Amino acid sequence: MSESKTYTLDAPGAVLHYDVRAGESTTEPVLLLIGSPMAAPGFVSLAAHFTDRTVVTYDPRGSERSKRTDGAAETTVDEHADDLHRLIDALDVGPVDVFASSGGAVNALALVARHPEQVRTLVAHEPPASSQLPDSEAILAACVAIRDTYLSSGFGPAMAKFIALISHSGPFPADFAEQPAPDPATFGLPTEDDGSRDDPLLGQNMVTCNAFRPDYEALRAASTRIVIGVGEESGTILPGRAALAVADGLGTKAVTFPGGHDGFLGGEYGAMGKPDEFAATLRTVLTG
Known part of the structure; x- marks a missing residue:
């Protein structure tokens, strides 16, 4: 994979930093890998499995390089979704594919509900939308x-x-x-x-992340293909339970991914999942 190039993007109350790794082919949609609060360094191993397409990672507002400039103590899902909307606009590449993990999955669901035309396929891995659980x-x-x-x-x-x-x-x-x-x-x-x-x-x-309530009506009507992912080791803990609840709200069945909530990590932030197996599953899901 080529060396990444870093760019900045001004947004209300923050300066966002994102990285672009040019792929070997321009026929596949750009793949956006996002988390929250996990930043770009968490996706190095996963990005290395997709050298056939351009991969974009970013630091969400308030995380690592993307400092808030307004001093706000809290970040809303709406703000994150607007940041993603601005980022995809700045890429100017047409609809992208998105793999979104944890809070990033929550933010991506909010994005797709508002701007489905920007995303071809969204793989939302374990969105911790706790509001959807009976407890x-x-x-x-x-x-x-x-x-x-x-x-x-x-x-x-x-x-x-x-x-x-x-x-x-x-x-x-x-x-x-x-x-x-x-x-x-x-x-x-x-x-x-x-x-x-x-x-x-x-x-x-x-x-704000855990209190998020998906707009199921908008999501079900969206042109975006939405896949909810859940780790094979996560079924009874909060992120796994919430993911299954969101899939149920969408009227779909969650896809099982190798490992747990951190299944895609290959040593980043000191955590080791099953990055090779995870990436293979993600590729299969993205190809439909």
Whole structure:
């Protein structure tokens, strides 16, 4: 794959950074690989499996290089969707294919509901749309508690609560948010507050992403082919359950991908999934 070229894009309240890797062929649509808050470095292994087409990655607003310029403490799904709309417009290549992971999948669903003409195929891998689950009230209360803990006590205590949230299997009890918080040290997390409050996961996206409600009517009417992906190891934890609920809302069946929520990672951010198998499944899905 060719070396990536980095570009910037001005958006209201942020400057977005994105990378373009030119592919060997121009006959296939551009493939946009997105996460949230995961940024472009998380997709290096996956991008390497698609040298036959141009691949674009980006840092969503508030993550890594794409700093917010307005000082806002929270980022909405609508803002992310508008950023994606602007990015695809800037590429000026016609409809693109999109692989979107986690919060990126939520943002991509919002994009397609508004601008289906920009996306040929969307593969939305484990969108954590917790609002679609029967225990959503307990989950969203836990998300608010994580965000509030981050604002009051910093990264370590909030991340410990987040790990407890995403590690929980099955439905959440109504009092989950009130249960004793894990000790950050148990997970090797810092116990002292460094004073920073710019974490894109714990501060900016935690509540808005999980509270997202897909516009099923618009999505079902869209010209975009929408595929919901779920990891083979994720069926009973929050992202997997939410993905299945979204697929049900769309009236489709989720496609199983190798690994778990991080199945496409090949060592990025210290995580190892099943990148070769994952990429092979993604290629099959994209070819229809």
